[in-house]
Amino acid sequence: MSAPGEVMETEFKTIEGTSPQFRILLGVLVLLIIAGLWSSWVMFAQGLYVTGMNNRVPWGLQIIMAVFYVGLSAGSLVISSLYAIFGKKEYKPFARISVSLAILFLVAALLSIILDWGRPDRIFVPFMYFNPISMFTINPFLYISYILICSFYLWAMFKERDVLIKILAVVAVTWAIGVHSGTGMIFGFVPRELYQSALLPPSFIAAAVSSGTAMMILVILGLFKFTRRPLDHDLIVRLGRFLAIFIFGVLYFIAVENLYRWYLPQSREAALFFLFDGVQAWVFWLGMILIGSIIPAFILLRRRTGQSIPWIVAASVMVVFGVLCERYLIVVPGQTYYPHLFPGFEITRSVVEEGIVAYNIGFLEIVQAVGIFAIIGLVFVLGLKTLKLLPTEARA
Amino acid sequence: MSTNSRGDGKATGTMDRRKVLKAGGLLLGAPACACALPAFGGERSGAQHGSDVPHWGMVVDVTKCREGDGCDACITTCRVENNLPPLENPATDIHFIRKVNIRRKHAENAVETTVPLLCNHCDNPPCVQVCPVRASFQRADGIVMCDPHRCIGCRYCLIACPYNARYFVYGGSHDEEQSNPTLAKRSHGVSTACNFCAHRVDEGGTPACVEACRQEGGGALVFGDLNDPDSEISRLVAANKARGLREDLGTHPKVYYIGL
Numbered sequence: 001m002s003a004p005g006e007v008m009e010t011e012f013k014t015i016e017g018t019s020p021q022f023r024i025l026l027g028v029l030v031l032l033i034i035a036g037l038w039s040s041w042v043m044f045a046q047g048l049y050v051t052g053m054n055n056r057v058p059w060g061l062q063i064i065m066a067v068f069y070v071g072l073s074a075g076s077l078v079i080s081s082l083y084a085i086f087g088k089k090e091y092k093p094f095a096r097i098s099v100s101l102a103i104l105f106l107v108a109a110l111l112s113i114i115l116d117w118g119r120p121d122r123i124f125v126p127f128m129y130f131n132p133i134s135m136f137t138i139n140p141f142l143y144i145s146y147i148l149i150c151s152f153y154l155w156a157m158f159k160e161r162d163v164l165i166k167i168l169a170v171v172a173v174t175w176a177i178g179v180h181s182g183t184g185m186i187f188g189f190v191p192r193e194l195y196q197s198a199l200l201p202p203s204f205i206a207a208a209v210s211s212g213t214a215m216m217i218l219v220i221l222g223l224f225k226f227t228r229r230p231l232d233h234d235l236i237v238r239l240g241r242f243l244a245i246f247i248f249g250v251l252y253f254i255a256v257e258n259l260y261r262w263y264l265p266q267s268r269e270a271a272l273f274f275l276f277d278g279v280q281a282w283v284f285w286l287g288m289i290l291i292g293s294i295i296p297a298f299i300l301l302r303r304r305t306g307q308s309i310p311w312i313v314a315a316s317v318m319v320v321f322g323v324l325c326e327r328y329l330i331v332v333p334g335q336t337y338y339p340h341l342f343p344g345f346e347i348t349r350s351v352v353e354e355g356i357v358a359y360n361i362g363f364l365e366i367v368q369a370v371g372i373f374a375i376i377g378l379v380f381v382l383g384l385k386t387l388k389l390l391p392t393e394a395r396a
Numbered sequence: 397m398s399t400n401s402r403g404d405g406k407a408t409g410t411m412d413r414r415k416v417l418k419a420g421g422l423l424l425g426a427p428a429c430a431c432a433l434p435a436f437g438g439e440r441s442g443a444q445h446g447s448d449v450p451h452w453g454m455v456v457d458v459t460k461c462r463e464g465d466g467c468d469a470c471i472t473t474c475r476v477e478n479n480l481p482p483l484e485n486p487a488t489d490i491h492f493i494r495k496v497n498i499r500r501k502h503a504e505n506a507v508e509t510t511v512p513l514l515c516n517h518c519d520n521p522p523c524v525q526v527c528p529v530r531a532s533f534q535r536a537d538g539i540v541m542c543d544p545h546r547c548i549g550c551r552y553c554l555i556a557c558p559y560n561a562r563y564f565v566y567g568g569s570h571d572e573e574q575s576n577p578t579l580a581k582r583s584h585g586v587s588t589a590c591n592f593c594a595h596r597v598d599e600g601g602t603p604a605c606v607e608a609c610r611q612e613g614g615g616a617l618v619f620g621d622l623n624d625p626d627s628e629i630s631r632l633v634a635a636n637k638a639r640g641l642r643e644d645l646g647t648h649p650k651v652y653y654i655g656l
Binding site for chain 1: 415416418483485486487488489490491494495496497498499500501508511513522525526527528529530531546547548549550551552554555556558559560563564565566567568584585586587641642645647656
């Protein structure tokens with residue numbers, strides 16, 4: 001037991017990685033990776049008609065996942081910032097996992113984007129012929145530099161260089177804000193009714209912080225349970241309270257955005273389509289609002305449930321699900337809703353789909369997304385075995 | 397009492413200052429670079445009267461479009477000229493020129509009008525603005541094209557175009573003979589769009605659809621040089637009879653419509 005006022009030094013240790021469950025986990029991940037690579041090969045060799053995407057909805061699951069991963073990446077940095085910037089030593093045990101996941105989630109985002117291209121074999125072309133004002137150039141620049149900064153940040157943590165850690169934490173968080181705003185601008189700066197919005201960059205940050213915190217709660221609980229290392233539940237309860245606040249941040253931006261679109265006559269039809277017509281109405285009200293925001297907020301704010309780990313786990317899973325729904329709502333309705341070519345007129349006959357269309361996620365897209373998740377999963381668990389990422393214990 | 401972890405006797409203060417300066421440089425440098433980014437948008441090329449370089453545009457007179465007679469000369473000729481694959485699925489078919497029927501909403505007995513639609517070759521093209529590799533670009537003569545050898549297939553141009561004018565080659569097996577063997581074969585995985593038949597225009601001709609409409613159709617399509625004030629197209633546009641689609645979006649389309 002430590003004396004009052006004396007800070008326990010956190011000791012980090014690798015995991016053994018020899019148990020049968022661990023080996024099975026590795027095997028499963030490798031199989032999923034192979035499946036993902038196979039589906040990517042089919043898409044590349046045969047063309048993207050094997051997916052659910054089409055000329056009206058050219059961006060599908062991989063773009064949804066890329067945006068989701070970017071959010072998780074910045075959000076997981078929140079916990080390391082509590083320690084590195086705000087000096088809350090009780091979160092130091094989670095700092096290294098937090099930064100490693102920030103790196104890995106962004107790698108997953110880049111993989112999702114690159115494997116979504118029609119010609120991923122032309123990977124070097126963007127480096128040679130980039131267009132500096134395209135959001136698809138600015139963002140990979142931000143993503144790659146962010147990965148480098150976070151890697152440097154993680155290295156500083158291994159070396160216990162406290163001052164460097166603090167500076168890099170500030171740089172990393174600043175960069176994360178840039179990364180997120182940039183990702184929001186990919187959609188927000190495009191002249192489509194359900195994309196064009198100045199609120200998208202800041203609302204991305206809100207969703208990132210929310211999903212990242214929820215994911216970190218789940219990862220931390222899972223890791224400490226799987227490795228049977230002691231974890232003070234009070235730390236998780238505190239993170240749960242932060243999560244409740246972040247949920248309201250997301251709700252605020254969603255509310256303002258939809259109110260704005262509904263209020264203005266020019267966007268009212270699009271707003272009503274988004275909220276009440278089609279599959280995304282279900283995803284919005286049931287997936288994002290009810291399951292993703294209201295129920296978890298209720299759970300986390302009520303004294304009895306907000307202090308119980310199983311309830312916090314349920315709430316965190318719901319929040320992650322809700323943000324995934326929100327990413328779907330950012331990417332897909334903007335495409336399924338039609339651009340108004342002739343205001344005041346209706347198109348009575350067309351050869352391409354000129355009206356409202358649907359997007360059905362293809363099986364190969366799901367296999368590819370699972371494969372990408374398995375890649376970073378494999379790197380992460382192998383990292384736990386080779387690097388001292390996990391602390392021996394976490395006490396409040 | 398904590399000793400300096402470096403153990404070299406230097407006070408920790410001096411190393412901290414250097415690191416703060418480095419970090420500060422990074423923090424200031426990043427937004428400075430962002431500010432140095434060139435102006436977002438702005439006209440890529442505009443019409444310049446009297447210039448040697450032509451500025452190609454088109455006028456579509458929907459009152460002359462003979463759709464009622466079952467005429468689709470522009471469409472069939474375009475498909476043959478540009479090796480467009482046979483129609484299979486409205487969701488993924490490629491159309492360089494297509495026709496829609498429109499009817500005014502909230503009006504009793506509103507008439508239907510047939511409107512040919514194609515790439516508007518905007519002077520402020522959103523597709524060019526968003527292309528990460530500049531495969532989508534605008535030539536000096538105003539034609540907007542997509543280089544299929546550079547395109548990485550990210551489909552951002554499809555997202556950015558407000559006119560549904562950009563198409564992605566989704567693939568599927570198309571092993572039939574090319575209808576126009578003078579053009580390079582189109583691979584899947586890249587973006588494509590109408591390019592005003594640049595291969596014909598560069599030889600002094602006009603796009604295939606314009607010629608077909610003149611010969612077989614109602615002569616609804618007029619192609620010409622907006623830089624030449626005496627050309628038919630310039631006179632039509634200057635007489636304020638024609639307007640582009642959704643000009644409020646600031647794209648400055650160069651396909652003007654009469655009768656809409």
